Amino acid sequence: MKASSRKGPGPKVTEKALPRKSAKVRLPKGPIWQWSALATAAAIRSGAISAIEVVEVHVERMRAVNPELNAVVVDLSEEALRAAKAADKAKAKGTKLGMLHGVPITIKENVDYEGRPNPNGVPAQMNIIAPSDAPVVRNLKKAGAIVIGLTNTPEFSFRAFTDNPLHGLTLNPWDPDITCGGSSGGAGAAVAAGIGTIAHGNDIGGSLRWPAHCNGIATIKPTQGRVPAYNQSAATERPMLAHLMSAQGPLARSVGDLRIALEVMSQRDPRDPWWVPAPLLGPKTKGPVRVALAKLPADMDVDPSVQKALRQAADHLERSGYRVSEVEVPDINSVWQTWCDIITNETVVMQEAAMLKLTSVDFHRAWNGIKAKASTLDLQGWMRATTARNSHIRAWQLFFEDYPVVLAPTTVKPTPGPREDTISPERVREIFWNDIRFISAINVLGLPAAVVPVTLHESKPIGVQLIAGPIARISRLMQRRRSRNEPGCWCACCGKRWAERPRAIRPSRHGRYIHHGKCSEGGRPNVIPQIGSLSVALYRIRLVGASTRRTAVGAAGGRETEFRLCENKDRGRSTHLC
Numbered sequence: 001m002k003a004s005s006r007k008g009p010g011p012k013v014t015e016k017a018l019p020r021k022s023a024k025v026r027l028p029k030g031p032i033w034q035w036s037a038l039a040t041a042a043a044i045r046s047g048a049i050s051a052i053e054v055v056e057v058h059v060e061r062m063r064a065v066n067p068e069l070n071a072v073v074v075d076l077s078e079e080a081l082r083a084a085k086a087a088d089k090a091k092a093k094g095t096k097l098g099m100l101h102g103v104p105i106t107i108k109e110n111v112d113y114e115g116r117p118n119p120n121g122v123p124a125q126m127n128i129i130a131p132s133d134a135p136v137v138r139n140l141k142k143a144g145a146i147v148i149g150l151t152n153t154p155e156f157s158f159r160a161f162t163d164n165p166l167h168g169l170t171l172n173p174w175d176p177d178i179t180c181g182g183s184s185g186g187a188g189a190a191v192a193a194g195i196g197t198i199a200h201g202n203d204i205g206g207s208l209r210w211p212a213h214c215n216g217i218a219t220i221k222p223t224q225g226r227v228p229a230y231n232q233s234a235a236t237e238r239p240m241l242a243h244l245m246s247a248q249g250p251l252a253r254s255v256g257d258l259r260i261a262l263e264v265m266s267q268r269d270p271r272d273p274w275w276v277p278a279p280l281l282g283p284k285t286k287g288p289v290r291v292a293l294a295k296l297p298a299d300m301d302v303d304p305s306v307q308k309a310l311r312q313a314a315d316h317l318e319r320s321g322y323r324v325s326e327v328e329v330p331d332i333n334s335v336w337q338t339w340c341d342i343i344t345n346e347t348v349v350m351q352e353a354a355m356l357k358l359t360s361v362d363f364h365r366a367w368n369g370i371k372a373k374a375s376t377l378d379l380q381g382w383m384r385a386t387t388a389r390n391s392h393i394r395a396w397q398l399f400f401e402d403y404p405v406v407l408a409p410t411t412v413k414p415t416p417g418p419r420e421d422t423i424s425p426e427r428v429r430e431i432f433w434n435d436i437r438f439i440s441a442i443n444v445l446g447l448p449a450a451v452v453p454v455t456l457h458e459s460k461p462i463g464v465q466l467i468a469g470p471i472a473r474i475s476r477l478m479q480r481r482r483s484r485n486e487p488g489c490w491c492a493c494c495g496k497r498w499a500e501r502p503r504a505i506r507p508s509r510h511g512r513y514i515h516h517g518k519c520s521e522g523g524r525p526n527v528i529p530q531i532g533s534l535s536v537a538l539y540r541i542r543l544v545g546a547s548t549r550r551t552a553v554g555a556a557g558g559r560e561t562e563f564r565l566c567e568n569k570d571r572g573r574s575t576h577l578c
Helices: 037-046 051-069 079-091 135-142 186-190 209-215 241-247 255-265 304-319 332-350 352-358 363-372 378-401 425-435 437-445 473-477
Strands: 072-075 104-108 148-149 200-201 219-220 247-254 288-296 323-327 403-411 448-458 462-468 505-507 513-515 540-543 550-553
Touching: 037 051, 037 079, 037 255, 051 079, 051 104, 051 148, 051 186, 051 462, 079 148, 104 135, 104 186, 135 148, 135 200, 135 255, 148 186, 186 200, 186 209, 186 247, 200 255, 209 219, 209 247, 209 448, 209 462, 219 255, 241 304, 241 332, 247 255, 255 448, 304 323, 304 403, 304 462, 332 352, 332 363, 332 378, 332 437, 352 363, 363 425, 378 437, 425 437, 437 462, 505 550
Parallel strands: 104 148, 104 200, 288 323, 288 403
Antiparallel strands: 072 148, 200 247, 219 247, 219 448, 403 462, 448 462, 505 513, 540 550
């Protein structure tokens, strides 16, 4: 359903009429801004639609919803339209096309974008002009992607909530009363709302995975060194361990888009000495993959909705052929403390004095909350922390020999308000130590971790985190398993699949199909199908009325519905999202 055809108050989003379908090309359903990056690239490559048509629709979408969200803070639409025209001319000349030729994306405003300021959320840094594109920007442009805007980030990208004195607060498209996360909160909110098909972000303490959870989208934090990073505009180099804990990565509405974005972002750039030419595909696994459902520490205050979501995710993985066991992962508490000690002490020595002169009271409150949880280290203490990091990495790598994948929470509490970290330093400590302990700890290990949404709780998305060994193993998870991803439908109870909907099967109230009383397992069907290979729903968000409330809407029927994962390719008139 096109947004312009819906009834009721609120701003209308005019949709460009789709071009007439070619006999050989089947265009995706729904408005153009809903299409995945893969589908968009394929449609442009086939000639079914032009790059300029695609970019115009995404620009219209941005102008319709962004004034309320404040996700994109630098509008590059004029530049993007010129790039789209050039992309169409290049295609007409028979030029070899990149994997993302003509595909609209966004970039986080804390990496260099040639000729533009790189303020990193700080008004006093508006005079820092990027002399060249950062490696991730350069790689995306080389692949043909078209940047339509730069997204918001907190001051120095150092908070888990996206707000700053330069651009203001970014809202969550699902609900303005919860945070969009941080520091890639602008990126997460933008792609969740249909502004661009892929959003760039980065992660040193959860800044990709936390916004993905908050905004109900997917992301992957790659192994450190897979995606090159460098800002020529920076006055000094980053300290060693801060660099080793940071990663550039994509956020998207589908795992397929993450896969292609990661491949594009991972191309070599000689400016990053830590870049590793690692293959994206890992070795084939022998037999069923064992998954460790992380046992939560006893001191954690865990909301029942999180426990339920983790159990649902475990059930879906088991239905896909994985073997899930609840086990204790190696010393997550000490791993988190090592992360906190290292990043805090390096920041105190290298950046704190300069940062505090340029930042707001809100930043000071948030920073002091993190700092208070860290141990103050002298030189000997800092060196001991770095050796502890080596021990933690070794312990986890040995753990992955038995359990190649870890299923863990992103947060153990409901998503907090948009400025929760300004309440008090105590609240900041609670958020980082209790709520998102499993997010930040993974950075000090340098491991890859993906986040996918699983369910809704009180109309707000809940995601889970999947962690794997370095470099190759997480990529194997991102490949679709043919057994249940082939076109067709499958029974929500017993998992049997058919090439097409058979007459003996009726639709369930959840939009899937159930036997007429013949299911081997019986009982009530799960609301969410399995997430076996990290497949994630493609959904769209609609403005409702004149308020900032958002509602997830089924892509097929255009009706209000629950948010669901879906791995099948059924294109029927069901209300599930696929």
